[in-house]
Amino acid sequence: MMKNILRALNAENTENQRKIVSFGDSSLVEAPGGRIWTFASIAFLLLLWILSGTFGWVNPLFWPPIGDVWHQLNVIASEGYRNATLLEHIGISVYRVLMGFLLGCMVGIPLGFALALSKVMNRIFDPIVEFFRPMPPLALIPLVILWLGIGESAKIFLLFLAALWIMALATRSGALSTNIAKVYAAYTLNANKRQILFRIILPNALPEIFTGMRVSMGVCWGTVVAAELVAAESGIGMMIMVASKFLSTDIVVLGVILISLVAYAIDIFMRIMEVRLIPWRGKSS
Amino acid sequence: MKTIHKIAAALLFGTISLPSFALDELNIAYFLEWPSANQVAQLEETFDKRMGLKVNWRSFDNGNAMTAAMLAGDIDIAYSQGFVPFVVGVSKGADLKLIGVAMTYSENDNCVANKSLDITQENAKTKLVGKRIGTPTGNVTHYKLLRMLDHLGVNKDDVRILSMSNADASAAFVRGDVDMGCGFGGALNRMKKEGSLIMTGAEQEAIGLKVFDIVSVTGDFAEKHPDVVRQFMQITEDANLAYNRYPERFYSVLSKASGMELEDTIDTLGKFTFLDKSEQLSTQWMLGGIQKFTKEVADFFVEQGQLPRSLSQEQYDKTIDAGFLAEVR
Numbered sequence: 001m002m003k004n005i006l007r008a009l010n011a012e013n014t015e016n017q018r019k020i021v022s023f024g025d026s027s028l029v030e031a032p033g034g035r036i037w038t039f040a041s042i043a044f045l046l047l048l049w050i051l052s053g054t055f056g057w058v059n060p061l062f063w064p065p066i067g068d069v070w071h072q073l074n075v076i077a078s079e080g081y082r083n084a085t086l087l088e089h090i091g092i093s094v095y096r097v098l099m100g101f102l103l104g105c106m107v108g109i110p111l112g113f114a115l116a117l118s119k120v121m122n123r124i125f126d127p128i129v130e131f132f133r134p135m136p137p138l139a140l141i142p143l144v145i146l147w148l149g150i151g152e153s154a155k156i157f158l159l160f161l162a163a164l165w166i167m168a169l170a171t172r173s174g175a176l177s178t179n180i181a182k183v184y185a186a187y188t189l190n191a192n193k194r195q196i197l198f199r200i201i202l203p204n205a206l207p208e209i210f211t212g213m214r215v216s217m218g219v220c221w222g223t224v225v226a227a228e229l230v231a232a233e234s235g236i237g238m239m240i241m242v243a244s245k246f247l248s249t250d251i252v253v254l255g256v257i258l259i260s261l262v263a264y265a266i267d268i269f270m271r272i273m274e275v276r277l278i279p280w281r282g283k284s285s
Numbered sequence: 286m287k288t289i290h291k292i293a294a295a296l297l298f299g300t301i302s303l304p305s306f307a308l309d310e311l312n313i314a315y316f317l318e319w320p321s322a323n324q325v326a327q328l329e330e331t332f333d334k335r336m337g338l339k340v341n342w343r344s345f346d347n348g349n350a351m352t353a354a355m356l357a358g359d360i361d362i363a364y365s366q367g368f369v370p371f372v373v374g375v376s377k378g379a380d381l382k383l384i385g386v387a388m389t390y391s392e393n394d395n396c397v398a399n400k401s402l403d404i405t406q407e408n409a410k411t412k413l414v415g416k417r418i419g420t421p422t423g424n425v426t427h428y429k430l431l432r433m434l435d436h437l438g439v440n441k442d443d444v445r446i447l448s449m450s451n452a453d454a455s456a457a458f459v460r461g462d463v464d465m466g467c468g469f470g471g472a473l474n475r476m477k478k479e480g481s482l483i484m485t486g487a488e489q490e491a492i493g494l495k496v497f498d499i500v501s502v503t504g505d506f507a508e509k510h511p512d513v514v515r516q517f518m519q520i521t522e523d524a525n526l527a528y529n530r531y532p533e534r535f536y537s538v539l540s541k542a543s544g545m546e547l548e549d550t551i552d553t554l555g556k557f558t559f560l561d562k563s564e565q566l567s568t569q570w571m572l573g574g575i576q577k578f579t580k581e582v583a584d585f586f587v588e589q590g591q592l593p594r595s596l597s598q599e600q601y602d603k604t605i606d607a608g609f610l611a612e613v614r
Binding site: 059060061062083141142145146149150151229233238241242244245246247248 | 347349352353356373374377378379419421422423424442445447448449450452453456457460462463591592593
């Protein structure tokens with residue numbers, strides 16, 4: 001498991017390193033100390049946080065001491081927050097993000113292929129995509145309440161919108177990046193359209209689709225906090241919003257850290273999947 | 286760029302105070318759909334002229350955001366900040382000063398229940414169990430809701446309180462997503478068309494619920510620019526007196542200033558009372574009443590598990606400063 005994670009973390013680095021080497025400066029490849037610098041930067045930030053709390057450098061209303069946040073974690077983990085346990089809050093937020101994300105992929109990826117591969121589809125959907133893409137889903141919150149109410153569907157719909165356009169565009173650009181020579185080569189080998197799509201275009205588009213997935217996952221986590229502002233009863237976003245109304249900065253910071261950790265865990269999982277599923281990433285052109 | 290400097294200063298020194306400098310702009314927070322007598326002066330730029338400053342009026346949709354903006358140094362004076370966000374702020378250690386009462390309005394902030402549920406004060410105890418209530422949190426509306434539930438014998442853990450903004454609460458109520466919606470101003474008017482009140486404002490007042498908005502400043506600003514604060518209070522007092530004498534003269538101006546229809550403006554203004562200096566400087570308000578009420582509200586929120594702790598009565602007394610108002614002519 002650990003090995004996989006490290007491999008995933010390194011996957012991008014080795015790729016970059018190779019490119020750097022071809023420019024001739026091999027000293028950059030073996031960064032002295034390597035991973036130590038990562039831990040050093042985290043340790044430095046933690047130390048700064050501890051010291052600033054101990055010596056009262058920062059007004060706790062602006063940034064709480066680390067002890068307060070730890071205390072809140074213990075309190076909320078044991079007593080819950082607003083009629084739900086901490087795990088329930090995390091669970092419901094993860095559920096919303098995953099549902100919105102999966103629905104976004106289910107619609108966005110086929111849409112992206114349609115945009116890339118069919119002139120007619122492109123003419124039909126391009127203006128729609130380009131019209132809605134720049135619109136932040138948060139601006140639609142009041143409308144979404146009126147249409148869908150305040151239940152789960154409204155929140156998932158907002159996250160769906162957040163993921164949809166990113167996935168459509170990533171897929172389109174992935175599909176369009178397919179080297180046309182490969183398509184001709186496949187045709188000369190008597191491949192049919194179906195085979196071209198699944199054997200040539202899809203594998204070529206997958207790296208970009210995966211990048212799109214990771215980007216949209218990040219955007220979904222950003223949106224869920226605001227989506228849970230809509231009639232929130234549970235979720236980490238609701239925890240942050242309600243705590244901010246009572247100036248409980250410690251709970252706000254705790255919520256932010258929890259979201260970052262969960263989102264980071266999911267991102268690492270996706271990197272592992274990426275290494276496993278598309279070993280050809282960066283090796284074809 | 287200015288903001289970056291402020292954040293840097295806040296991070297480095299744990300405070301926002303920058304070296305004293307001459308004031309050339311004044312930032313005042315206010316609410317939309319919340320007409321007040323001094324908005325006549327806002328529209329006619331009386332503040333700008335008499336103070337010789339550029340006055341920026343910035344609209345907010347909740348009082349907690351006003352507190353946050355004041356702490357960040359972007360707002361100098363908050364006019365009609367809710368009393369409860371102020372209590373929450375000072376209980377958390379925010380350096381705010383209450384310098385006056387903006388308006389009182391017990392009829393303009395309430396909870397509306399779905400008509401079909403037929404909830405009355407007598408049967409609320411059983412009928413409200415398990416019901417969904419949409420309300421803004423950490424403000425007067427929230428406080429009134431909790432006090433009302435307490436008064437009606439409903440345990441707050443037996444109802445499902447959903448946290449939402451004032452406008453969202455009314456949208457959710459009108460759609461039937463919540464069984465009871467709580468709010469103020471225009472949102473409350475929209476909800477009233479679809480539902481019924483459980484307790485009227487007068488009945489709530491009878492159980493000791495004061496509902497009013499305040500004028501607040503940061504302690505730092507009050508110390509550095511007492512003249513500006515005094516002038517602000519003077520202009521507001523003048524506007525209140527003028528309005529109280531002939532309210533109907535100001536309806537159309539205030540409708541424009543608050544962004545509401547004329548009819549709604551008249552209706553809302555009818556539920557507001559603008560206290561003049563002598564009324565505010567009484568034991569019921571600035572000279573004892575508010576001080577006691579501040580402690581009461583904070584203690585109630587602690588009891589309800591909304592705030593971790595409250596301050597002592599002496600500490601709350603220090604956050605209320607009638608001095609500026611006393612110097613008004």
